[in-house]
Amino acid sequence: MQNSGNETDTDTAQEVIGEALAFKDMVWKWLTDSEMWTVVLLAAVRIIIIFILTRLLIKVVYKVIDKTLSHQENSKLRMNPRRFITVGGLLKNTITVVCNFVMFLIVLSEFHFDLAPLLAGAGVLGLAIGFGAQSVVKDVITGFFIILEDQFAVGDVIQTGTFKGTVEMIGIRTTRIVSHTGEVYILPNGAITTVTNFSLSNALAIVDIPIKNERNLQDTIKLIQQALVSTNENTPEMISSPNVLGVQSLSTSEYALRIVADCLPTYREKVERQIQMDVKQAIEREEVLELQATKGEEGTCDGA
Template identity: 35%
Template sequence: MSSSSDLSLPQYVHDHTHAFFEVPIKIVVIVVVTLVVRAVINRIITKAVEPGHGNRAPRILQPFRERVQNSAFFESTGLLSERRAQRAKTIGSVLKSFVTFIMFVVALMLILSELGIDLAPFIAGTSIVGVALGFGAQSIVKDFLNGMFMMLEDQYGVGDVIDFELASGTVEAVGLRSTRLRDINGTVWYVRNGEVLRVGNQSQGFATVVIDLPIDAWVDVGVASEAMLDVATRMREEDEWKHVFMREPELLGVQSLSRYETVIRLSARVRPLEQWRTARELRRRIKVVMDELEIGHPAPDVNSEVHVSQIDPDSGPPVPTDDTTTTTSVTK
């Protein structure tokens, strides 16, 4: 009995060589090749994410448009490097996750095929689960897709001042699912990328400073306009402000007028995020010059004010006040 079993064992092993040796070896090869290919691709992505020499953008960002390229303000403050690093890191993370998912799915399919498992029911079941997850997590998928497009299109980045309609402030972090920004009061806002319908970015390209100066209607508009433009021009020529102005200040002229006042408008194109500081300094200097020229702001016309007193009909005639003159006529 034992001898027959010993004689049949080699034959049994020989008959099942494919199951005992070939299939495990193929599975191990599939797993090893998958891990090696994944590691190589992730290594390439990591190299592409690393910043270039000097202030060059990472290689992964070079095919995409960069809206703040050649921005002296971002380069001087260091925000440009931080912006590029976070943008590249996020795109690299998404690419790594995508590669890992694809590689593991392909490896799983090959392993199941080697085990002789019919993939048709598996694919059908996976499709049903995918549809169910798609309906249940469609908001999350929407957030991730919107976040990816925001990164690729460089709609905004770290250090930008943006307006999300319901929340506005300085961007502190940009992720695939949400964006974190801090407003002027220090409040931190977390905005889901899928809920963003429009974005107002005040940090791209250039900014415009608009100064409206109201003066008395009787003041010579030419004198006030010339003084206003002279202040802005002299400010632009100073070393401290020379890099801020991107072009000569422009006097737009009379913006509005009425019986009591005339409003003169001046505009200047400046670098992003410099518009508030520049506007405050311009207003201060214009105020000083206008005071020296004795050009004041329009005062309310006291004579045009009409005082209406409400009288109770049951209380008799109104009582005269100090500023009311009464005349009594006596007939003899």
């Protein structure tokens, strides 16, 4: 019985040793298989070449996009340069995603993956996601149409619904707007239905100046016109010289003179404030001179 147990242990040890030797032989054969390593090295070289070519292709396309947009920017058909930034960024992101996806498929083919079931599964998965995330799909489609139709661009001042501010980012799914007081609004593109763009055309500054009825109309208009000369010279945001249209309203105590001026988009409030300040200062100076003249006349009368 004891000899039988020893023989069993010996057989087990021999089997383990045999399996270890077989595994060693298999590993050694795998490590010394020149044909296998040749295939692996060739596949690795092809993958590296594919990666390098993809990066070069992306860079070339980037340069083509930049050159094309630069040519359009310098052409006679001038557009807002911020729109070129928006369109260029979107095109570059799209090209990067497409090229990397194609590179991924080519690399998989190097490992002998069957791409047909993978593409079919991706189509079914995309269809399922489309049904389950219709709002996301709507946001994406609306984002493309915003860019395609040039509704607004990065840097434009817009208002949609109750939200007004400067467009900071236009993404595929969301748009980020920063208000003039610093609030950041992140809006799904699908929720942007009606847009007022304040940056597409020049603005019109409109100022109504109240004047007391005691002041002569023609003298006041001449005084305001003289004050507006310096306003036009010192306000680069103003496109045309301010124009005094005339009396806009009339009451028993005062009348209002309307002043208009063309200015750059989004600078209407600044130009209006500058006009009001210059006109106010001119009227104050005139009132001081009139007061001094009145006191001088009173002093002359008293002396007489």
